[in-house]
Amino acid sequence: MAPPLLIGNGAGFSGDRLDAAEPVARTLIARGGKAAMTFETLAERTLALGVLARETDPDAGYEPALAPLLRPVLGLCLDAGIPIIGNFGAANPRGAAAAIVRLAAELGLAPPRIVVLEGDDVRDVLDDPRIAWEGGARPARPIIAANAYLGAFPIAEALRAGAEIVVTGRIADPALALGPLIAHFGWGEHDLDALAAGTLAGHLLECGAQVTGGYFGDPGVKDVPAPEAIGFPIAEVTADGTITVTKADTPGGLVDRRSVTEQILYEVHDPAAYLTPDVTLDITGVTVAETARDTVVLRGTRGQARPPTLKATISTEGGYLGEGEISYAGPNALARARLAASTLRARVANLPVRLRIDLLGLQAVFDSDDGARGGPLGPDGEVRVRLAALADDRATAEAAAREVLSLYCCGPAGGGGVRTSVTRRVATTSALIPRDLVHPRVAMVSP
Amino acid sequence: MITVPLHAIAHARTGDKGNRLNVAVIAHHPDVWDVLVEQVTEERVAALLAHRRPSAVRRYLLPNLYALNLVIDDVLEGGVNAALNLDGHGKTLSFLVLTLPVTVAEDVLATVRTTLDARAHRP
Incomplete structure (x- = not known):
């Protein structure tokens, strides 16, 4: 059976702390074993802002803070063989890839192997009558951007092809972590419980500190150590779908039943049917156990067949x-x-x-x-x-x-x-x- | 029995997608789970948010997690990209839900308080 995979998250949104990723990378390296690192920087409207930025500068349109986000970790991850997966490509994944090549040169690193994932832009197919629009009709105002949430299998394909960095645009946020898990364990489209566990791991990681004591402090009720230095999350996932949530070795933050439970349900509607491109996640059977300080183990994730359609955000x-x-x-x-x-x-x-x-x-x-x-x-x-x-x-x-x-x-x-x-x-x-x-x-x- | 704000026995987090808000309400101690189930009802939450005119409130129970998930439709006045509210995400509304008055046995409340205090002074 394949050994566990560690996945660290270095950003939970565009605008996140720029010094959060380095302790994650250093902690992954210190723990040893196979690891991957993810960056989630693409909220619902961020991609449209990238399209608008590209109107005035064709080279723009990717995450504006890409270089400061990656500069502290690029050399560390490349040296340690830790692939980086991020949706920081936004409206211009190839532009982001070019920026990473420039950054690597600036740092004196060999050009990394970068794969871009494209195909999320669906502006050309919006006339198809089978599309089901929220509110029943296509918006009357001019459309700036229309992007489908892609799934994790293309990320796995990129990693198997030797990618050291995978740059995506719109993608289901949990897929950033599910992709390397699929590549590592060889899961297939019908391994539904495994895909569900990987999706839950990705869901817990995707908002960065929100699972490790960020967006959590309530003095006297929920106190967070050193909130100015919260360690971002690291999840260990095993072949049987057991998830262990921990955090980077910094003085700040916490991982406990409360922080994890809040994030399990973050932006979830029906907890028996959380729809993603790869699997329908059922968290109603999940158990949460504190096994050590800043260590929470989750079991019992179940998966059902993926939905027949892909969701798209239209701006x-x-x-x-x-x-x-x-x-x-x-x-x-x-x-x-x-x-x-x-x-x-x-x-x-x-x-x-x-x-x-x-x-x-x-x-x-x-x-x-x-x-x-x-x-x-x-x-x-x-x-x-x-x-x-x-x-x-x-x-x-x-x-x-x-x-x-x-x-x-x-x-x-x-x-x-x-x-x-x-x-x-x-x-x-x-x-x-x-x-x-x-x-x-x-x-x-x-x- | 004593009436306290929900904040005394539970914690909460909001998430938003479009014009739909979800508020996860999580018991601080298993002993208050029944209070959440009996008193944090769809009707009471709808009444609490009546000024924002929710079109629907749906509640999901997660007894494994001592949590319930409230899914509240059309309270974000258009959602983050259309609302005039400073907090277009509705992120602060978790603490409005935590103002809901709940009635709890005094010894149960003391148990919750002991649990919180133990958490607050981590070695």
């Missing part, structure tokens, strides 16, 4: 969001903030926008940088008025946000700290695509 133009904020503090602050809010409502009433006005906060502008003053709350505390206005065009969103700025001279007494912004928005919806319309393909692009 469309979403208009422009204008925002503005202003603070009021001290005597009668709440009343002045409410006066500002009603003034804004009247001023924006004639603009074609969807409007929301918040009264934020308990303390901010009165305090020192180190927060020495603290509260007071209530009507004489400190309130920040926030306007948010969604419009079809940038000029209208700017006009709404400008109404907050003009409160400096026209609004209630003592308003300060105005910030305004206008953001282009991308809306997303989903669709179920017949598998015969989607053609995943792998290509060795380096050396």
Whole structure:
């Protein structure tokens, strides 16, 4: 029977800590044995942002932080024979591969063997009448990006072909870990319980620190050691589908029944039928046991046949969001903030926008940088008025946000700290695509 | 018996996909599992979020994990890419669910508290 495979995760989203991956790689190397490393950096709308970036720069469109993410671990992993699998290709996997080749050269490393996984872009097949659209119909607004969630088998194919780095675009997040498990254990499409265990392992890893004490701390209830230095997760998976969750050797974070259980159910709907491209995962029989400090063992994962369709995320133009904020503090602050809010409502009433006005906060502008003053709350505390206005065009969103700025001279007494912004928005919806319309393909692009 | 916020006996995490929110609610101790099952109902959660007008609340029980999964439709006012709320993901809403009042036997509550304190002072 094949020995276990260790899988570490170095990023849980685009924007994650850039110093998290290196301790994971070093821990994998210290433990020895076969290992792989994953990076998940692609949220629902991130890919559309990559498409937009590529409009102005054809070489862009992949994870903007790719080089700082990989720089600390690239040499370590290549030397140790630990393959790296990441969806940091986003809208331009070949661009990401080229960037990794440049990074390797900069670090004095030989060009790594890089495979790109493509075929997730389904913009060309959206007219097919068999596609089932969320909400019953194709969106009316212009489509920016449409990408199917690909499965793990092409990743396994790439690794078997000798890839040291696999760069993907849209892919089911757990597939980043399931791919190397399939390659390592030789699992087939009908090994459903094994595929389910690999999928659960990938699901636990995909959000990085969320299983090791990140997004978890609640003082006095759920305390997390050294939250500034959380060790990112490492899962050991055996041939029989037993998953052992641990973390990188850093002073911070924790792995216990609570942190693991929260992540098991993260973004899950029906726990008996979590749909992925490779298997339908059933977690209702899973048991969770703490076997040592920062060590949790999961058993009992079951798999059913994969769904007949692939999910795709479709991103469309979403208009422009204008925002503005202003603070009021001290005597009668709440009343002045409410006066500002009603003034804004009247001023924006004639603009074609969807409007929301918040009264934020308990303390901010009165305090020192180190927060020495603290509260007071209530009507004489400190309130920040926030306007948010969604419009079809940038000029209208700017006009709404400008109404907050003009409160400096026209609004209630003592308003300060105005910030305004206008953001282009991308809306997303989903669709179920017949598998015969989607053609995943792998290509060795380096050396 | 004593009435406390759900936060006193359970922890929670939200996830979002599109305009659908899920909130996993997990007992701090097996002894309060029955309280979750009896009192954290679809109806009460729908009432708690009534101002966000959920179109459906579905509850799944996971007794192995002492957890229940609440799947709440159409409370994100369009979801992260369309909402005007600062928290378009609805990530903070797990702690709104944890404000739900629950009635617990005092000795059971003491057991939960002991468990939490033991966790809080790890060697």
